[in-house]
Amino acid sequence: MNQTSQTTEEFIIPKNEIRLTDGTTFHSYRTEGSLCMHHEEFDYKQGIAKIRKPWIEKRESRGDKNFSQMYYARRGEITEEMRFVAMRENVSPEFVMNEVKIGRAIIPSNKNHLELEPMIIGKKFLVKVNANIGNSAISSSIEEEVEKLRWALRWGSDTVMDLSTGKNIHETREWIIRNSPAPIGTVPLYQALEKVKGKAENLNIDVYLETLIEQAEQGVDYFTIHAGVLHDYVRLTEKRVTGIVSRGGSIMARWCLHHKKENFLYEHFDRINEVMKKYGVSYSLGDGLRPGCIADANDEAQFAELRTLGELTKKAWEEDVQVMVEGPGHVPLHLIEENVRLQSELCNEAPFYTLGPLVTDIAPGYDHITSAIGAAMIAWHGTAMLCYVTPKEHLGLPNKQDVKDGMIAYKIAAHAADLAKGHPGAQERDNLLSKARFEFRWEDQFALSLDPELAQSYHDETLPQDGMKKAHFCSMCGPHFCSMHLTQELRKEEASRK
Amino acid sequence: MNQTSQTTEEFIIPKNEIRLTDGTTFHSYRTEGSLCMHHEEFDYKQGIAKIRKPWIEKRESRGDKNFSQMYYARRGEITEEMRFVAMRENVSPEFVMNEVKIGRAIIPSNKNHLELEPMIIGKKFLVKVNANIGNSAISSSIEEEVEKLRWALRWGSDTVMDLSTGKNIHETREWIIRNSPAPIGTVPLYQALEKVKGKAENLNIDVYLETLIEQAEQGVDYFTIHAGVLHDYVRLTEKRVTGIVSRGGSIMARWCLHHKKENFLYEHFDRINEVMKKYGVSYSLGDGLRPGCIADANDEAQFAELRTLGELTKKAWEEDVQVMVEGPGHVPLHLIEENVRLQSELCNEAPFYTLGPLVTDIAPGYDHITSAIGAAMIAWHGTAMLCYVTPKEHLGLPNKQDVKDGMIAYKIAAHAADLAKGHPGAQERDNLLSKARFEFRWEDQFALSLDPELAQSYHDETLPQDGMKKAHFCSMCGPHFCSMHLTQELRKEEASRK
Ligand code: SF4
Ligand code: SF4
Numbered sequence: 001m002n003q004t005s006q007t008t009e010e011f012i013i014p015k016n017e018i019r020l021t022d023g024t025t026f027h028s029y030r031t032e033g034s035l036c037m038h039h040e041e042f043d044y045k046q047g048i049a050k051i052r053k054p055w056i057e058k059r060e061s062r063g064d065k066n067f068s069q070m071y072y073a074r075r076g077e078i079t080e081e082m083r084f085v086a087m088r089e090n091v092s093p094e095f096v097m098n099e100v101k102i103g104r105a106i107i108p109s110n111k112n113h114l115e116l117e118p119m120i121i122g123k124k125f126l127v128k129v130n131a132n133i134g135n136s137a138i139s140s141s142i143e144e145e146v147e148k149l150r151w152a153l154r155w156g157s158d159t160v161m162d163l164s165t166g167k168n169i170h171e172t173r174e175w176i177i178r179n180s181p182a183p184i185g186t187v188p189l190y191q192a193l194e195k196v197k198g199k200a201e202n203l204n205i206d207v208y209l210e211t212l213i214e215q216a217e218q219g220v221d222y223f224t225i226h227a228g229v230l231h232d233y234v235r236l237t238e239k240r241v242t243g244i245v246s247r248g249g250s251i252m253a254r255w256c257l258h259h260k261k262e263n264f265l266y267e268h269f270d271r272i273n274e275v276m277k278k279y280g281v282s283y284s285l286g287d288g289l290r291p292g293c294i295a296d297a298n299d300e301a302q303f304a305e306l307r308t309l310g311e312l313t314k315k316a317w318e319e320d321v322q323v324m325v326e327g328p329g330h331v332p333l334h335l336i337e338e339n340v341r342l343q344s345e346l347c348n349e350a351p352f353y354t355l356g357p358l359v360t361d362i363a364p365g366y367d368h369i370t371s372a373i374g375a376a377m378i379a380w381h382g383t384a385m386l387c388y389v390t391p392k393e394h395l396g397l398p399n400k401q402d403v404k405d406g407m408i409a410y411k412i413a414a415h416a417a418d419l420a421k422g423h424p425g426a427q428e429r430d431n432l433l434s435k436a437r438f439e440f441r442w443e444d445q446f447a448l449s450l451d452p453e454l455a456q457s458y459h460d461e462t463l464p465q466d467g468m469k470k471a472h473f474c475s476m477c478g479p480h481f482c483s484m485h486l487t488q489e490l491r492k493e494e495a496s497r498k
Numbered sequence: 499m500n501q502t503s504q505t506t507e508e509f510i511i512p513k514n515e516i517r518l519t520d521g522t523t524f525h526s527y528r529t530e531g532s533l534c535m536h537h538e539e540f541d542y543k544q545g546i547a548k549i550r551k552p553w554i555e556k557r558e559s560r561g562d563k564n565f566s567q568m569y570y571a572r573r574g575e576i577t578e579e580m581r582f583v584a585m586r587e588n589v590s591p592e593f594v595m596n597e598v599k600i601g602r603a604i605i606p607s608n609k610n611h612l613e614l615e616p617m618i619i620g621k622k623f624l625v626k627v628n629a630n631i632g633n634s635a636i637s638s639s640i641e642e643e644v645e646k647l648r649w650a651l652r653w654g655s656d657t658v659m660d661l662s663t664g665k666n667i668h669e670t671r672e673w674i675i676r677n678s679p680a681p682i683g684t685v686p687l688y689q690a691l692e693k694v695k696g697k698a699e700n701l702n703i704d705v706y707l708e709t710l711i712e713q714a715e716q717g718v719d720y721f722t723i724h725a726g727v728l729h730d731y732v733r734l735t736e737k738r739v740t741g742i743v744s745r746g747g748s749i750m751a752r753w754c755l756h757h758k759k760e761n762f763l764y765e766h767f768d769r770i771n772e773v774m775k776k777y778g779v780s781y782s783l784g785d786g787l788r789p790g791c792i793a794d795a796n797d798e799a800q801f802a803e804l805r806t807l808g809e810l811t812k813k814a815w816e817e818d819v820q821v822m823v824e825g826p827g828h829v830p831l832h833l834i835e836e837n838v839r840l841q842s843e844l845c846n847e848a849p850f851y852t853l854g855p856l857v858t859d860i861a862p863g864y865d866h867i868t869s870a871i872g873a874a875m876i877a878w879h880g881t882a883m884l885c886y887v888t889p890k891e892h893l894g895l896p897n898k899q900d901v902k903d904g905m906i907a908y909k910i911a912a913h914a915a916d917l918a919k920g921h922p923g924a925q926e927r928d929n930l931l932s933k934a935r936f937e938f939r940w941e942d943q944f945a946l947s948l949d950p951e952l953a954q955s956y957h958d959e960t961l962p963q964d965g966m967k968k969a970h971f972c973s974m975c976g977p978h979f980c981s982m983h984l985t986q987e988l989r990k991e992e993a994s995r996k
Contacts, residue, residue, distance in 0.1 A: 243985030293932030420831035434791030487741030
């Protein structure tokens, strides 16, 4: 797989290029950006190219006050960001503008994230995948976090959330943003809580807004904000098996109960809106009351919050601020569709962004699989972006291998959904790979697969010889029982008879 | 996890027992049988206990001519096998008898497989998983194959297919059966082909029946028989991207085209029926024309064969022979339901037994995941048994780790479907595990998971200290941001306020 790009008068669009031995070339969506960062000497302190600088300067010089893409879309202005994503997704800029205008898609793009190569999240576009990175109490260095970012993008992450909660979170975030061609999301509540020394009851709108501005200044593209965890809803979680499993949700619940007051994020949503507008940050309305196990799926608490998120979506839209809405979590297969349907109705088709969901609780250590099943289903029904789950979910902080395993499982889920939705062109890669498989072009089959090295190593485990890369069988069925070889022989004989 | 069993006057029912630290005990379905074979000194040449000996002797002494469970069910006789599976599945023997009678469930049980601890396959019962074992040209020893059998059962395989095609296949099969408490399936065509020195055109009904009888004598419980690959259907595969990908299908297609005659398995189905009756073997009607890639899914060839399988199901039932029907393969998410619906209609609800299906072709090396997604979906819609796919699919012969990885992915898929179908009791394990998770009973969480050792090792990677098995957090979110800990604190405070 080579990095390549489509260079137009205006843009350099990142693409991967796969050249096949039959002369075909296949291009795929590239999340690593147009600049390859994967060389040894890469120094994160340089950051990457600031391709949006001229775009933003133009808007600032004319005195824009709202930097949201929805604001521009509603004024009928096709931005560079819209043209960029249109080329990435092979659709017209007008189509992009319209989807953003009606709120069915968002282009998360803080005006201060000048390194961003824009991408779009919405059900009419390719299904996207988000990877979470960030240290916890067991800290890792800034360099390690930047490396994790690059690693996640390497395996196809479309957006990355920095969920750091440890030390140096400001500086870590700075270098993540300066090195990311992909949108970066955060949960500002985590840093706000650090500012009040971990005491949830000491939180208030001022320290929160201060944090919001600090992070927006750095260039965070979307914020998870738990404004839907209302005071009244907390009691709805009392009978749950696993209570509140969102960190942000449990912090806000604690605040509400302690003060016997309404969630200050809900109460001061207007002030939050102002920050979002000013920087062009998008909402990722957090589902603080998402179910944490099969038993709690689709319960009253979850759907009460979802209704509030629908209300907040409208409020955000009144100010032309872009919104996506977060979803569960843990949901059995038969209850998945209801989640998408309700979210779509209550939030007027604002993009849905779900964590999995896991379709069973009984396989810790394999939750990338339990959740890829739910993720494929929910994305098929209309979820626009999937937050990945790694094999370490519920058990510990993921390492590099876990990040990769989670990403691959989710690229599979997202692609399966694109196929099922009949997304134009989605099946091309499947068809090319299957054709290569049938024609025993092993090298092409490997090259087209999501993880070429692994596919080849599996093949080579039993048949490492170079000649076997042309063999008309593999060790699975062996030379005498290779059905594809038998079919080929059949076709040849039939052809010669005609 | 301990092996245990439920001992009644009549039977010893195999079960797994998990004792939790809160005093609860959880019992789960055990596929390894009532005798633990996992000790060092185990000698496969002894075989395991022949629990069905008295049951079969009784039937032989009274001169039964048909040993099919459907035969007994239709006469209103509740057999030991039916009582055994009723206890395993926690339903009434009458219910089992009725499901077998109407053909909606089968109990594969050759009268010569005396070691069998009966199990049932049907959509009203727990979803089952089959593992394929067997050597290919790269041969392995008999001992290795018996070890693979035990390994597959260890990870929860409900039935095992021996797909050996190499040397010593008779003897290998013998020892697999003599050591298996689970039903064993084969594809007799493979051995028949060896008998005619690999020349498909030299096959005929006599050598086939001879092979069938040889294998039935040994005790094979179900035969995959590709009697639906009709002469006329072969041309329907001409335009396919990957042609015919079933080994049996491609062999029969070759035979038909060579002789310009109808498939001899179809033509002589009555004679095959006679063997099935005599030994009580069940059909697994092979889908020789299943799609081998997304592009070929749900095509004319596939559904033409399915109609013929429906016709053959009726023929088998006329002789009281049990039937299940094999299904695909490679199917995108949105075409999965149609497969189940058509199969159910055309085959009058005879159990469906599908291979995956894979929902995309682009991830060789990860096809246990691409196919677990399809498997969960198709089982939810009514597939009774899932044939697993390992990470090595399309690339090579699976090793032990691949067998385990494939099995776990499929236990997840099967269980997810049981949950979605609302199978009674299916959610108990999820609920117990989630409760243990919420209460930070780490040891219990590990014990209840599908792979306790792996779950524990993932946890211990960052927090290996013994004290951490009681800690109210893990390294994923860290001590200050553990949402479950925060919820617990909240509940405590609320309780103290009341
Ligand atoms: S031997 Fe089997 S798995 Fe390998 S290429 Fe041939 S048909 Fe495919
Ligand atoms: S730290 Fe996070 S993953 Fe670990 S037990 Fe607590 S809530 Fe669960």
